[in-house]
Amino acid sequence: xxxxxxxxxxxxxxxxxxxxxxxxxxxxxxxxxxxxxxxxxxxxxxxxxxxxxxxxxxxxxxxxxxxxxxxxxxxxxxxxxxxxxxxxxxxxxxxxxxxxxxxxxxxxxxxxxxxxxxxxxxxxxxxxxxxxxxxxxx
Numbered sequence: 658x659x660x661x662x663x664x665x666x667x668x669x670x671x672x673x674x675x676x677x678x679x680x681x682x683x684x685x686x687x688x689x690x691x692x693x694x695x696x697x698x699x700x701x702x703x704x705x706x707x708x709x710x711x712x713x714x715x716x717x718x719x720x721x722x723x724x725x726x727x728x729x730x731x732x733x734x735x736x737x738x739x740x741x742x743x744x745x746x747x748x749x750x751x752x753x754x755x756x757x758x759x760x761x762x763x764x765x766x767x768x769x770x771x772x773x774x775x776x777x778x779x780x781x782x783x784x785x786x787x788x789x790x791x792x793x794x795x
Contacts, residue, residue, distance in 0.1 A: 697753040698742040702767060703729035706760040708791050729764050735771045743778055752779075755787040762794040 704726045739754065746752040754775055756768050768788070775784050 699755040702761040705763040
């Protein structure tokens with residue numbers, strides 16, 4: 658572990674009970690890296706999926722990683738993440754917001770709400786949206 662990572666770990670230990678966004682604000686090496694210009698945000702929308710592919714970390718063939726569940730990201734957390742990302746996004750390239758899951762389209766309403774919020778919040782930036790999907794629900 659490099660000195661910057663050790664320093665970051667020491668700082669994180671001083672702030673028990675903070676969520677990830679608050680921790681990044683408190684950790685100087687993390688904050689400095691984040692504030693130099695983020696380019697992409699990947700939101701893990703849900704663990705739900707309409708298939709059980711053997712190769713997938715949620716699939717029937719790989720239960721040691723994760724199982725399918727009904728767990729999903731809340732709109733509040735997604736909005737906080739998008740706001741944090743857009744505040745720190747580089748102005749040199751279009752910010753990319755990616756939706757991942759399980760199958761993100763199982764929570765299409767949430768995806769639409771997040772996109773709507775990002776478009777309202779973007780300012781002069783032109784965000785690009787991507788989605789990792791099996792295509793069944795298209």
